Amino acid sequence: xxxxxxxxxxxxxxxxxxxxxxxxxxxxxxxxxxxxxxxxxxxxxxxxxxxxxxxxxxxxxxxxxxxxxxxxxxxxxxxxxxxxxxxxxxxxxxxxxxxxxxxxxxxxxxxxxxxxxxxxxxxxxxxxxxxxxxxxxxxxxxxxxxxxxxxxxxxxxxxxxxxxxxxxxxxxxxxxxxxxxxxxxxxxxxxxxxxxxxxxxxxxxxxxxxxxxxxxxxxxxxxxxxxxxxxxxxxxxxxxxxxxxxxxxxxxxxxxxxxxxxxxxxxxxxxxxxxxxxxxxxxxxxxxxxxxxxxxxxxxxxxxxxxxxxxxxxxxxxxxxxxxxxxxxxxxxxxxxxxxxxxxxxxxxxxxxxxxxxxxxxxxxxxxxxxxxxxxxxxxxxxxxxxxxxxxx
Numbered sequence: 001x002x003x004x005x006x007x008x009x010x011x012x013x014x015x016x017x018x019x020x021x022x023x024x025x026x027x028x029x030x031x032x033x034x035x036x037x038x039x040x041x042x043x044x045x046x047x048x049x050x051x052x053x054x055x056x057x058x059x060x061x062x063x064x065x066x067x068x069x070x071x072x073x074x075x076x077x078x079x080x081x082x083x084x085x086x087x088x089x090x091x092x093x094x095x096x097x098x099x100x101x102x103x104x105x106x107x108x109x110x111x112x113x114x115x116x117x118x119x120x121x122x123x124x125x126x127x128x129x130x131x132x133x134x135x136x137x138x139x140x141x142x143x144x145x146x147x148x149x150x151x152x153x154x155x156x157x158x159x160x161x162x163x164x165x166x167x168x169x170x171x172x173x174x175x176x177x178x179x180x181x182x183x184x185x186x187x188x189x190x191x192x193x194x195x196x197x198x199x200x201x202x203x204x205x206x207x208x209x210x211x212x213x214x215x216x217x218x219x220x221x222x223x224x225x226x227x228x229x230x231x232x233x234x235x236x237x238x239x240x241x242x243x244x245x246x247x248x249x250x251x252x253x254x255x256x257x258x259x260x261x262x263x264x265x266x267x268x269x270x271x272x273x274x275x276x277x278x279x280x281x282x283x284x285x286x287x288x289x290x291x292x293x294x295x296x297x298x299x300x301x302x303x304x305x306x307x308x309x310x311x312x313x314x315x316x317x318x319x320x321x322x323x324x325x326x327x328x329x330x331x332x333x334x335x336x337x338x339x340x341x342x343x344x345x346x347x348x349x350x351x352x353x354x355x356x357x358x359x360x361x362x363x364x365x366x367x368x369x370x371x372x373x374x375x376x377x378x379x380x381x382x383x384x385x386x387x388x389x390x391x392x393x
Contacts, residue, residue, distance in 0.1 A: 009089025050219020161328025219321025246270025261302025289315020
């Protein structure tokens with residue numbers, strides 16, 4: 001990469017914590033955030049979800065929003081997480097900063113709630129435009145007054161990872177010196193019903209990479225990184241570097257990965273190439289690891305194709321659930337926490353390896369030397385993205 005891309009701030013809001021400190025505490029103590037629905041209104045009360053136990057009113061009050069605001073839940077979560085990232089990076093001037101936001105659900109939680117009332121209740125029509133993921137981005141950007149470069153990426157579950165990649169490329173090319181990147185998604189009946197209808201939703205807690213895995217569990221979350229060119233950030237504390245990235249598409253199926261993990265393999269290969277690293281340099285892999293039959297086998301085969309000797313790996317979705325577009329950002333934060341604290345976070349609920357691959361994730365917290373972390377995010381339609389975060393330039 002022609003210009004080093006430093007991470008100078010990050011913020012997160014998930015089912016295991018409302019900030020960086022709480023999320024890290026949950027990771028080291030093995031405390032997951034999965035429970036049955038309390039805030040999401042759904043008939044599927046038996047399905048565990050990674051739900052943030054704060055109402056929209058609570059979140060809006062925390063942001064001092066006017067009662068007639070048009071912030072949907074994804075925008076509320078995103079604004080709170082972004083506020084922490086900006087405070088962490090000590091940024092107050094947004095004149096020349098960029099904002100790349102990953103989002104897939106958009107304001108669907110509100111449009112599905114008020115759909116049948118739009119004709120009779122004009123007050124709720126302000127949420128109609130919230131259906132578009134870009135509206136979520138604009139609401140968040142507007143709260144902070146960010147208007148220099150604002151864009152949305154919506155590539156399903158790789159959205160936030162692609163936002164990180166685009167932000168890094170904007171800095172690398174010299175287009176911008178500072179870019180906020182990440183993503184936000186909230187729970188909705190549409191996504192819960194949709195994944196359940198695909199018969200890949202588990203009625204139990206997820207078991208990533210386990211031979212007895214039964215499916216994923218959805219979650220909601222938001223997370224953001226502040227990226228700056230290394231020269232621009234020379235007087236700041238640097239939390240790590242975006243040293244590599246790769247995106248590929250196996251073009252295999254709308255909702256399934258190819259059996260040999262071609263897209264995942266190519267994305268990891270490209271990430272290593274852009275970072276100028278060899279596979280043996282990777283100390284930890286934060287795997288996509290959704291706990292579905294198809295994904296975990298496909299990703300396992302791709303990992304075996306990349307690594308002659310498998311590094312430590314785990315799926316932190318066993319803590320948060322699968323947060324869709326936010327997943328790449330959530331796991332980017334976890335990857336940087338792993339570098340900062342020199343820790344590998346456990347893969348919860350694992351008992352026995354998949355017979356075809358025999359890969360065994362780490363199931364307990366481990367302190368070890370970590371220089372480079374590879375983080376995978378794979379989306380529907382075969383859109384696969386891998387990021388590499390490094391301790392030093």
